[in-house]
Amino acid sequence: MSNDGNSNDGNTDPRAAFGFETRMIHAGAQPEPVTGARQTPIYQNTSYVFHDVDHAASLFNLQTFGFIYSRLTNPTVAVLEERLASLEGGRGATCCASGHAAQILTFFAFMEPGDGFIASNRLYGGSITQFGKTFKKFDWHVTFVDVDDPDAVRAAITPKCKAIFVESLANPGGVVSDLESLAAIAKEAGILLIVDNTMATPYLCQPFNWGADLVVHSTTKFLSGNGTSVGGGVVDSGTFDWAQNDKFKGLTAPEPAYHGLSFYETFGDMAFTTHAHAVGLRDLGPTMAPMNAFQTLLGIETLSLRMERHCANAAQVARYLEAHPAVAWVSCAALESSPYHELARKYLPRGAGSVFTFGLKGGFDAGIKMVESCNLFSHLANIGDSRSLILHPASTTHRQLTEEQQIAAGAGPDVIRLSVGLETVDDLIADLDQALAALD
Amino acid sequence: MTETPAVPHYSNQYLLRILDDTKVIAMVGASPNWNRPSYFAMKYLQEKGYRVIPVNPRAAGGEILGEKVYGSITEVPGPIHMVDIFRNSDAAGPITDEAIAVAKEKDIRVIWMQLGVINHAAAARAEAAGLTVVMDRCPKIEFGRLHRELSWGGFNSGVITAKRQRLRSP
Numbered sequence: 133m134s135n136d137g138n139s140n141d142g143n144t145d146p147r148a149a150f151g152f153e154t155r156m157i158h159a160g161a162q163p164e165p166v167t168g169a170r171q172t173p174i175y176q177n178t179s180y181v182f183h184d185v186d187h188a189a190s191l192f193n194l195q196t197f198g199f200i201y202s203r204l205t206n207p208t209v210a211v212l213e214e215r216l217a218s219l220e221g222g223r224g225a226t227c228c229a230s231g232h233a234a235q236i237l238t239f240f241a242f243m244e245p246g247d248g249f250i251a252s253n254r255l256y257g258g259s260i261t262q263f264g265k266t267f268k269k270f271d272w273h274v275t276f277v278d279v280d281d282p283d284a285v286r287a288a289i290t291p292k293c294k295a296i297f298v299e300s301l302a303n304p305g306g307v308v309s310d311l312e313s314l315a316a317i318a319k320e321a322g323i324l325l326i327v328d329n330t331m332a333t334p335y336l337c338q339p340f341n342w343g344a345d346l347v348v349h350s351t352t353k354f355l356s357g358n359g360t361s362v363g364g365g366v367v368d369s370g371t372f373d374w375a376q377n378d379k380f381k382g383l384t385a386p387e388p389a390y391h392g393l394s395f396y397e398t399f400g401d402m403a404f405t406t407h408a409h410a411v412g413l414r415d416l417g418p419t420m421a422p423m424n425a426f427q428t429l430l431g432i433e434t435l436s437l438r439m440e441r442h443c444a445n446a447a448q449v450a451r452y453l454e455a456h457p458a459v460a461w462v463s464c465a466a467l468e469s470s471p472y473h474e475l476a477r478k479y480l481p482r483g484a485g486s487v488f489t490f491g492l493k494g495g496f497d498a499g500i501k502m503v504e505s506c507n508l509f510s511h512l513a514n515i516g517d518s519r520s521l522i523l524h525p526a527s528t529t530h531r532q533l534t535e536e537q538q539i540a541a542g543a544g545p546d547v548i549r550l551s552v553g554l555e556t557v558d559d560l561i562a563d564l565d566q567a568l569a570a571l572d
Numbered sequence: 573m574t575e576t577p578a579v580p581h582y583s584n585q586y587l588l589r590i591l592d593d594t595k596v597i598a599m600v601g602a603s604p605n606w607n608r609p610s611y612f613a614m615k616y617l618q619e620k621g622y623r624v625i626p627v628n629p630r631a632a633g634g635e636i637l638g639e640k641v642y643g644s645i646t647e648v649p650g651p652i653h654m655v656d657i658f659r660n661s662d663a664a665g666p667i668t669d670e671a672i673a674v675a676k677e678k679d680i681r682v683i684w685m686q687l688g689v690i691n692h693a694a695a696a697r698a699e700a701a702g703l704t705v706v707m708d709r710c711p712k713i714e715f716g717r718l719h720r721e722l723s724w725g726g727f728n729s730g731v732i733t734a735k736r737q738r739l740r741s742p
Contacts, residue, residue, distance in 0.1 A: 159732060190616075193607075205726070207724065214723045217726065223728060224725065398609045400687050400688070405727060
């Protein structure tokens with residue numbers, strides 16, 4: 133029963149005993165004990181042998197730790213989960229097929245038909261569609277609110293409201309949420325603050341330090357970093373008191389599928405993550421593929437280095453655009469001119485990310501021409517790639533929204549979104565320069 | 573919710589030493605119901621090679637997971653290395669005192685209070701009597717965390733090492 137490698141003794145909080153960069157390489161990934169393999173093996177495997185019938189019963193009853201079937205848990209995916217939990221400073225994480233799947237898994241844990249939640253009206257367009265349209269089919273009701281206005285948020289809280297959902301740094305438009313004040317509002321109401329930390333990554337923003345209860349990710353973006361693997365995850369802080377009121381019966385009431393055990397009573401601060409695997413992934417089924425977990429782990433090993441360069445390149449490109457005569461405005465929290473600059477300094481002290489928007493004086497038509505004139509920027513619907521990406525949201529990602537919703541989401545007809553990559557920044561500026569020149 | 577004073581930080585080494593030195597655990601408050609947390613912990617610890625003796629006056633004389641249930645720590649025959657308290661924080665006081673009273677005779681070395689069970693006064697009395705104390709932790713979770721099994725469920729174990737874990741021969 134000996135494990136001789138616990139060199140983090142003596143620190144006050146074992147979860148934060150090592151630095152961020154150490155954890156992004158090592159957390160969750162010890163050498164494989166049977167072979168000594170140092171890199172995390174890809175367990176391309178569906179199911180796991182039981183020692184005997186009693187062992188199987190213990191596993192199915194959740195009385196012991198172990199693997200049953202890869203729809204619920206998989207050793208490669210588990211390494212990514214622990215790494216994400218460690219980097220966010222959370223208790224546990226559940227990874228799944230995509231960021232959208234992570235959002236369904238998250239709400240599924242505690243929403244009942246007829247329940248509601250509040251979400252920022254400036255969310256990523258895909259989230260607005262998922263919450264506003266698809267969630268309605270589950271009888272879950274979102275209220276979109278301008279979360280910069282604390283009174284509007286408070287006023288939108290109803291007895292059926294279970295959570296406030298925001299992005300730390302909003303996609304597409306350089307908007308930073310005031311997490312500390314939103315956390316205070318959520319705490320006062322006894323509801324969750326859920327933060328989508330995809331655009332910032334845990335390297336730039338640590339939502340749990342500001343009082344968030346759950347963090348969701350599309351791991352497809354900066355975490356994997358190379359545009360190879362779609363994936364998502366939800367991290368639990370482990371600090372939310374699910375029994376403080378009667379709003380969270382999904383975690384506190386006896387669970388019929390497990391013969392009446394209460395997840396919160398039985399698993400304490402591990403309740404949400406246990407439930408997300410044992411009920412959420414089991415019954416909804418959006419499992420992350422082991423190969424995608426492996427690719428994402430490779431990406432995370434260099435997260436801090438990439439984010440530093442992403443942020444530096446983006447700030448330089450934003451300053452270039454701000455000075456260009458064809459550009460009407462630039463919405464990037466790295467710029468002193470941004471109304472979110474102060475919030476960015478508070479919540480994203482290492483940099484304001486690399487995705488931002490700008491408006492062209494020529495409007496919708498100029499937007500389309502600009503996108504089609506770029507040579508180095510790839511015209512596609514993704515963010516957080518090592519390659520620089522350009523998009524005209526009104527004609528692509530946000531086209532399902534009404535024009536009013538597009539404008540509220542910072543994706544109006546004149547808006548161009550950039551995800552600035554890791555190329556030589558002078559080359560990126562030269563590419564934008566020739567594309568802007570082509571507008572004349 | 574009542575305010576609870578801070579529980580000390582227990583290092584991995586401290587917890588591993590306890591888990592390595594213990595062979596017999598008296599689990600006070602062990603439940604015969606299979607879906608109670610104490611049953612989960614008892615079954616897991618048995619699988620890891622510990623002898624777990626249930627103590628529960630309301631179930632005394634019965635059997636849980638193949639072990640006879642005793643009404644008190646004093647009634648348990650033979651040595652007990654650790655008393656694992658699955659009762660509320662107030663109840664932990666007299667249970668600790670009973671354990672201190674029979675500690676020498678029964679080789680009791682550790683008072684372990686479960687998650688949410690915190691009794692600083694009892695802990696101080698136990699430590700003054702030469703016993704080792706853990707509060708607000710679960711031995712199942714700590715065993716799993718320190719031996720990599722907790723990580724399988726996506727949990728943050730806090731254990732970071734480039735050392736290869738030695739597997740015990742069967």
